[in-house]
Amino acid sequence: MDWDKLRIFHAVADAGSLTHAGDTLHLSQSAVSRQIRALEESLGTTLFHRHARGLILTEQGELLFDATRSMQKRLDAAAARIKDSEEEVFGELKVTTTTGFGSLWLAPRLHKLYEKYPDLKIDLMLEERVLDLPMREADVAIRMKEPSQADLIRKRLMSVRMRLYATREYLDTHPAFEKVEDVHNHRLISQNPNSAQVAAGASLVQHLMNYDVHSMLTVNNYFGVLQAVLANVGVGVLPDYLAEDFTQLVRVLPDVESGEVPVFLAYPEELRQSRRVSAFRDFVQEEIIAHRQRIRDNAAAAEAAKTL
Numbered sequence: 001m002d003w004d005k006l007r008i009f010h011a012v013a014d015a016g017s018l019t020h021a022g023d024t025l026h027l028s029q030s031a032v033s034r035q036i037r038a039l040e041e042s043l044g045t046t047l048f049h050r051h052a053r054g055l056i057l058t059e060q061g062e063l064l065f066d067a068t069r070s071m072q073k074r075l076d077a078a079a080a081r082i083k084d085s086e087e088e089v090f091g092e093l094k095v096t097t098t099t100g101f102g103s104l105w106l107a108p109r110l111h112k113l114y115e116k117y118p119d120l121k122i123d124l125m126l127e128e129r130v131l132d133l134p135m136r137e138a139d140v141a142i143r144m145k146e147p148s149q150a151d152l153i154r155k156r157l158m159s160v161r162m163r164l165y166a167t168r169e170y171l172d173t174h175p176a177f178e179k180v181e182d183v184h185n186h187r188l189i190s191q192n193p194n195s196a197q198v199a200a201g202a203s204l205v206q207h208l209m210n211y212d213v214h215s216m217l218t219v220n221n222y223f224g225v226l227q228a229v230l231a232n233v234g235v236g237v238l239p240d241y242l243a244e245d246f247t248q249l250v251r252v253l254p255d256v257e258s259g260e261v262p263v264f265l266a267y268p269e270e271l272r273q274s275r276r277v278s279a280f281r282d283f284v285q286e287e288i289i290a291h292r293q294r295i296r297d298n299a300a301a302a303e304a305a306k307t308l
Contacts, residue, residue: 001042002038002039002042004035005035005036005038005039005042006039006064006068006071007025007068008021008025008027008032008035008036008039009035009036009039009047009064009065009068010065010068010069010071010072011024011025011032012032012036012048012055013047013048013055013057013061013064013065013068014065016054016055016056017054017055018032018033018036018055036048043060043064045058045060046058046060046061047060047061047064048061088119088275089116089117089119089120089275089276089279090117090119090120090121090276091119091120091121091276092121092122092123092276093120093121093122093123093139093140093276093277093280094123094125094136094137094138094139094140095122095123095124095125095138095139095140095141095142095280096124096125096126096127096131096137096138096140096141096142097124097125097126097141097142097143098126098127098128098142098143098144098221099126099127099128099221099222099223100221100222100223100239101142101144101239101241101263102124102126102142103126103223104222104223104226104241104242104245105241105242105245106124106142106284107124108245109287110122110124112283112287113279113280113283116279116283117279120276120279122280125138128195128196128197128221129196130143130147132149133147133149133152133266133267133268134149134150134151134152134268136268139267139268139271139274139276139277140265140266140267140271140277140280140281141264141265141266141267142157142263142264142265142284143263143264143266144160144198144261144262144263145198145261145262145264146262146264147264147266149266151268151269152266152267152268152269153266153267153268153269153271153272154264154265154266155264155265155266155281155285156262156263156264157263157264157265157284157285157288158241158263158288158291158292159260159261159262159263160198160239160240160241160260160261160263161200161239161240161257161258161259161260161261162198162200162201162204162237162238162239162240162257162258162261163237163238163239163240163243163251163252163256163257163258164235164236164237164238164251164252164253164256165229165235165236165238165242165243165249165250165251165252166186166229166232166234166235166236166249166250166252167229167230167232167248167249167250168248168250169232170229170232170234170235171250171252173232174186177235177252177253178253179253180208180211180253180256181211183208183211183213183235184211184212184213184214186215186234186235187215187216187217187233187234187235188205188208188209188213188215188216188217188234188235188236188237189216189217189218189219189225189228189229189233189234189235189236189237190205190216190217190218190219190225190236190237191205191218191219191220191221191222191225191237192218192219192220193205193206193218195220195221198258198261200258200259200260200261201237201239201258201261203258203259204237204256204257204258205237208237215234217233217234222238222239222242225237225238226238226242226246229249230246230248230249235252239261240257241291243295244291244294244295244298265281265284267281
């Protein structure tokens with residue numbers, strides 16, 4: 001059913017006159033009349049009785065007017081909510097990021113965002129594929145490289161490095177791992193070379209493979225790598241942001257790490273004024289600032305402990 005014709009019908013039914021409806025819609029009487037006739041033809045029924053004193057709705061017209069009146073009320077309510085959204089945060093927000101970052105860092109922190117904005121509805125899409133933000137496949141993206149799509153607002157959040165981690169239990173029950181050549185004596189756990197991943201992580205794994213690694217476990221995302229490391233399967237290549245939340249992890253070979261991986265938040269230019277996007281952006285930035293502060297505090301505490 002043609003929405004434009006319904007809009008014109010509603011104006012005519014509300015005014016009871018083609019002329020008055022035309023004035024409201026800024027259309028000529030003949031243009032309004034043509035649209036009403038076309039709507040009646042498409043529905044196969046008469047919507048108005050025409051009298052010298054104006055138009056009276058038929059029974060079928062009354063049914064349609066009830067429907068358009070309900071639609072108008074909902075539209076008016078939506079318009080009011082939109083206006084109110086200048087002060088409120090509600091509605092759906094589609095967020096895309098990688099499986100590892102989304103499941104291991106972002107999702108466990110979202111309860112804090114919901115505490116502030118309980119009416120927010122987040123659709124968290126975890127995948128390595130880069131979604132098209134300008135085409136609104138997602139509203140906001142957090143990615144491990146600067147987005148190349150045009151017409152995006154982008155904000156660098158932090159940097160990540162891939163490092164080697166194992167559990168204390170694993171290290172206590174396996175040969176010493178004191179230099180990079182010792183990787184020969186351990187099972188290396190990493191992302192599958194053929195899976196989508198940051199180039200810096202792949203380069204680090206390739207470097208380690210030069211030291212005659214005998215046993216490997218490869219997984220297509222960092223969530224799987226982490227679970228294997230926590231289960232003492234071997235030594236894993238993991239992003240450094242995990243060390244704060246998973247205190248079982250012990251860094252192996254502090255001098256071995258990947259190059260810097262930039263983390264960017266991006267969203268379309270047309271969402272610049274969106275309260276949902278602003279609330280999410282501010283939340284992520286605040287969490288990252290707190291994350292960095294905790295890392296500094298932990299490092300300071302570790303240094304202080306060495307002096308005791």
